[in-house]
Amino acid sequence: MLIVLDRKHDTPLVDHIRALLQEKYNCESHLIGENGRVIAVPGDTKHVDIEVFENIEGVKSVDRVEPPYKLASRKNKDRTVITLRPDVMIGSRGTLAVMAGPCSIESPEQMDETAAMAKEGGVNILRGGAFKPRTGPYSFNGLGEDGLKLLKKAGEKYGMATISEAMNEEQIDTVAAYADIVQIGARNMQNYDLLRKAGTCKKPVMLKRGLAATLEEFLLAAEYILAGGNPNVILCERGIRTFEEEVRYTLCLGSLPALREMTHLPIIVDPSHAAGRSRWVKDLALAGVASGADGLIIEIHPRPEEALSDGPQSLDREQWTDCIRSIRTVAGAVGRTVV
Ligand code: PEP
Ligand code: MN
Numbered sequence: 001m002l003i004v005l006d007r008k009h010d011t012p013l014v015d016h017i018r019a020l021l022q023e024k025y026n027c028e029s030h031l032i033g034e035n036g037r038v039i040a041v042p043g044d045t046k047h048v049d050i051e052v053f054e055n056i057e058g059v060k061s062v063d064r065v066e067p068p069y070k071l072a073s074r075k076n077k078d079r080t081v082i083t084l085r086p087d088v089m090i091g092s093r094g095t096l097a098v099m100a101g102p103c104s105i106e107s108p109e110q111m112d113e114t115a116a117m118a119k120e121g122g123v124n125i126l127r128g129g130a131f132k133p134r135t136g137p138y139s140f141n142g143l144g145e146d147g148l149k150l151l152k153k154a155g156e157k158y159g160m161a162t163i164s165e166a167m168n169e170e171q172i173d174t175v176a177a178y179a180d181i182v183q184i185g186a187r188n189m190q191n192y193d194l195l196r197k198a199g200t201c202k203k204p205v206m207l208k209r210g211l212a213a214t215l216e217e218f219l220l221a222a223e224y225i226l227a228g229g230n231p232n233v234i235l236c237e238r239g240i241r242t243f244e245e246e247v248r249y250t251l252c253l254g255s256l257p258a259l260r261e262m263t264h265l266p267i268i269v270d271p272s273h274a275a276g277r278s279r280w281v282k283d284l285a286l287a288g289v290a291s292g293a294d295g296l297i298i299e300i301h302p303r304p305e306e307a308l309s310d311g312p313q314s315l316d317r318e319q320w321t322d323c324i325r326s327i328r329t330v331a332g333a334v335g336r337t338v339v
Pocket of ligand 2: 273310
């Protein structure tokens with residue numbers, strides 16, 4: 001960490017800062033350079049609250065140099081590859097992991113039909129929400145554990161891995177008991193108790209980017225899970241809230257190359273929640289693949305008009321068939337195969 005001061009040779013300030021570093025954070029520090037303006041703090045400084053130093057009068061800037069998300073950082077590792085099955089992996093250089101399924105699991109028939117639709121598209125990961133975070137309290141909020149049983153049954157029948165969301169600490173264990181990947185939703189990205197609990201989970205966790213989270217905040221949230229002992233974290237870019245109102249959320253494609261440099265964790269794009277309209281999903285999906293995503297998660301439904309949640313953005317059979325065909329073409333063009 002580097003602390004740069006406004007004035008040269010301000011010995012009382014230098015002494016004050018160095019004493020604070022030593023006493024409060026047990027950090028050695030050195031005055032470097034000829035102007036006596038730069039204090040260098042070598043070693044691990046992730047426990048140091050940099051705001052304490054930024055707020056001291058006479059301090060110009062504080063730069064941690066090392067990112068605060070040590071475990072998620074690309075500096076430590078090139079890539080994390082999560083192998084769900086020998087032929088289904090997330091994060092390997094030449095593959096594109098596509099997850100598809102309904103927003104919510106609604107009934108045995110709907111789950112089975114949607115799984116069949118996903119499988120016809122040749123994908124191997126089935127999504128389905130059993131615990132639903134809804135904006136309003138009166139909306140359908142999922143079938144709970146019964147829904148998870150339907151997801152597991154469909155996964156087994158069609159030979160697919162499964163993913164479903166947990167909204168609280170207790171649900172992490174329940175979802176992990178039935179699904180292969182536990183999803184943490186955008187609204188819970190900064191639910192730190194939930195992240196800690198996900199760190200103890202034995203299944204991979206897909207963490208969705210918060211509606212207003214910076215990439216650093218996103219990676220710090222992932223860091224909670226990694227620090228808790230779960231190395232299998234997948235990031236999901238699902239669009240952020242901006243001033244734009246025509247699209248449901250603004251899909252932040254720039255986050256893909258940026259995250260690729262910042263972290264070794266796999267990155268999935270969710271074009272469905274970003275678009276909010278089924279007819280726009282394909283274009284965003286293709287853009288995600290072209291921008292370097294390791295995978296996609298797409299909402300599909302045999303009869304979107306009857307869906308109990310997110311019907312307007314769910315692809316029907318025809319749209320899904322067209323979408324997955326184009327996804328394969330673009331994936332091929334960027335050197336990836338759909339798994
Ligand atoms: C979902 O995947 O159905 C969902 C609710 O997503 P998000 O948390 O991104 O809104
Ligand atoms: Mn949804």
